[in-house]
Amino acid sequence: MAEMEYKKETRSVEGSWPMEHWSWKFESIALISKTREAFKEKKLLGLKCPGCGLVYFPPKPYCRCMSEPDEWVEVKQQGTITTYTFTGAWAYEGIKEEEGPAGEPLIIVGVNFDGSDTLTVCTLGEAKPEEVFVGMRVQLKWPENIEGRLDDIAHVVPLRE
Amino acid sequence: MAHIDVAVTGVGYSKHVSKRRDVNIAELVWEAVSNCYEDAGLKPKDIDAVVTGNMPAFEGVNMPELWGAGHWGAYHKPLIRITTGGTTGGSVAHAAYYAVASGLYDTVLAIAFEKQSDGNSTMGLNTVALADAAAQFQQGVDPGFLASFGGGAVGIAVYQAASYMKRSGCTTHHLDKVSALCRNNAALNPWSHLKQPGLTPEDVAKTVLMQYPIRFGHVCPATDGACAMILTTHEKALKLQNKPAYILSCASCSDEAALMGISGSGTTNMDPCAQEHCKLAAKWAYELAGIKDPRREIDVAEPYAPFAHQMLMFYERLLLCEEGEAPAILDSGSMNLDGELPVCPSGGVISTNAIGASAMERITEVALQIMGKAGERQVKKEVHKGVAHGWGGAVNLNVVAVLSDTPRRS
Numbered sequence: 001m002a003e004m005e006y007k008k009e010t011r012s013v014e015g016s017w018p019m020e021h022w023s024w025k026f027e028s029i030a031l032i033s034k035t036r037e038a039f040k041e042k043k044l045l046g047l048k049c050p051g052c053g054l055v056y057f058p059p060k061p062y063c064r065c066m067s068e069p070d071e072w073v074e075v076k077q078q079g080t081i082t083t084y085t086f087t088g089a090w091a092y093e094g095i096k097e098e099e100g101p102a103g104e105p106l107i108i109v110g111v112n113f114d115g116s117d118t119l120t121v122c123t124l125g126e127a128k129p130e131e132v133f134v135g136m137r138v139q140l141k142w143p144e145n146i147e148g149r150l151d152d153i154a155h156v157v158p159l160r161e
Numbered sequence: 162m163a164h165i166d167v168a169v170t171g172v173g174y175s176k177h178v179s180k181r182r183d184v185n186i187a188e189l190v191w192e193a194v195s196n197c198y199e200d201a202g203l204k205p206k207d208i209d210a211v212v213t214g215n216m217p218a219f220e221g222v223n224m225p226e227l228w229g230a231g232h233w234g235a236y237h238k239p240l241i242r243i244t245t246g247g248t249t250g251g252s253v254a255h256a257a258y259y260a261v262a263s264g265l266y267d268t269v270l271a272i273a274f275e276k277q278s279d280g281n282s283t284m285g286l287n288t289v290a291l292a293d294a295a296a297q298f299q300q301g302v303d304p305g306f307l308a309s310f311g312g313g314a315v316g317i318a319v320y321q322a323a324s325y326m327k328r329s330g331c332t333t334h335h336l337d338k339v340s341a342l343c344r345n346n347a348a349l350n351p352w353s354h355l356k357q358p359g360l361t362p363e364d365v366a367k368t369v370l371m372q373y374p375i376r377f378g379h380v381c382p383a384t385d386g387a388c389a390m391i392l393t394t395h396e397k398a399l400k401l402q403n404k405p406a407y408i409l410s411c412a413s414c415s416d417e418a419a420l421m422g423i424s425g426s427g428t429t430n431m432d433p434c435a436q437e438h439c440k441l442a443a444k445w446a447y448e449l450a451g452i453k454d455p456r457r458e459i460d461v462a463e464p465y466a467p468f469a470h471q472m473l474m475f476y477e478r479l480l481l482c483e484e485g486e487a488p489a490i491l492d493s494g495s496m497n498l499d500g501e502l503p504v505c506p507s508g509g510v511i512s513t514n515a516i517g518a519s520a521m522e523r524i525t526e527v528a529l530q531i532m533g534k535a536g537e538r539q540v541k542k543e544v545h546k547g548v549a550h551g552w553g554g555a556v557n558l559n560v561v562a563v564l565s566d567t568p569r570r571s
């Protein structure tokens with residue numbers, strides 16, 4: 001049988017996926033809009049489930065217990081880190097890496113805000129990578145201009161008590 | 162409960178490498194299926210039904226079961242496809258098991274595969290999250306910010322690893338050791354992808370850091386490969402061979418997606434390393450199998466671990482020790498091929514990951530260990546019972562199967 005000719009790499013076809021045209025109207029959008037509006041008053045609004053008491057922040061229309069959360073409750077602006085990582089090359093047990101892009105890494109943390117039962121992914125500022133740990137207490141840091149965006153609550157700093 | 166004992170009576174693998182340019186999807190799967198027929202001593206006419214599975218998003222080729230009848234011996238047979246992410250192969254095996262255990266069919270062919278080089282797996286993973294990401298952008302999340310969280314499966318795994326290391330005391334040296342153990346085992350496995358005989362933890366520690374705490378050497382390769390398995394009744398299996406392996410039980414359990422809830426809502430699955438649903442699936446599988454003390458009764462384990470920390474984490478979540486004990490058990494040598502409870506003797510998913518196939522390959526590898534047919538990778542101790550596991554989705558799905566050399570009812 002003749003030797004088959006083949007290319008080394010899979011052929012790629014250029015294309016784009018214009019996600020801004022993707023406009024949703026589902027239920028959680030309306031609920032999260034209410035929470036986003038409250039950001040402008042520096043308030044964190046979560047939604048509590050009448051069936052099991054879990055507080056979803058940002059809110060969610062259906063609970064995992066299949067009840068419908070309906071009680072708006074204020075969630076605290078302090079929370080606890082549940083998990084973390086760093087972008088870029090950094091920190092194998094505290095050792096600075098030569099490899100990878102230069103500059104300070106972004107510290108990405110999962111935060112459980114007090115008074116809620118959910119995790120929110122944020123960046124951690126005003127801290128060095130080696131200072132981060134699971135269980136670390138943090139405080140929300142609002143942006144200078146609060147626009148009522150979901151990422152208004154995407155930045156935390158260490159809680160100084 | 163009426164229950165028919167289900168035996169594994171044949172196993173077949175294709176060649177597993179990064180890029181199988183010499184075959185198309187149907188031909189790749191044919192290799193595994195024909196090896197399986199040969200291993201079982203059966204022909205397509207002996208098969209009552211076929212279950213197949215992969216993650217079509219990874220190939221970018223939908224409905225791959227189109228070729229089932231023509232290439233896989235599914236001509237004029239019942240055929241169903243199952244897709245559940247990383248657990249696909251486990252779900253396929255479970256479905257085939259239920260088909261026989263229920264008495265609906267006597268002999269069922271289970272097929273699981275992935276030909277990742279035909280598509281783009283990162284794009285495939287993105288399609289899982291694109292609609293959700295679009296909803297987040299709509300509500301004011303900067304796309305660059307979202308991307309910085311870390312993409313694809315590594316993105317999920319780094320959070321899980323950091324959290325596991327905190328909870329268990331596992332160090333990066335343990336991660337290096339896991340990789341070295343698995344890749345050395347893989348070198349003894351003729352069908353494995355990454356064979357690195359003599360690889361040391363020090364070698365792994367020198368590989369490039371991908372995202373804290375995971376290095377290149379802690380991550381699975383992207384593999385093209387297929388696996389096939391024939392399940393049949395206890396009675397039929399005994400006519401075919403002296404020492405079949407029995408699937409005693411299957412259990413699966415789901416949880417909320419971790420890290421991000423849907424469309425910007427919070428998720429209650431706060432710690433991606435908790436894997437409470439894996440513990441539940443394991444508990445149910447052991448109960449169904451009549452296993453009271455898995456630590457004493459399980460002889461070999463094949464946890465689904467594409468990332469190094471997961472071999473230790475799932476060893477704990479499969480209830481094979483107390484939480485936080487796995488790193489010390491690794492240090493003791495117990496997980497080695499000649500250890501008390503060998504783990505990933507096949508080399509594991511960290512050495513070979515044809516995604517759709519991987520969770521079924523955990524089951525076929527435990528079956529081969531029980532049948533004593535694992536060749537050079539056969540563990541030194543006698544194997545009576547083993548546990549096989551699969552993990553998938555945004556850490557939200559776990560499947561567990563318990564296998565034995567003895568059927569349940571005897």
Ligand SMILES: [Zn+2]
Pocket residue numbers: 049050051052053054063064065066067
């Ligand atoms: Zn509830």
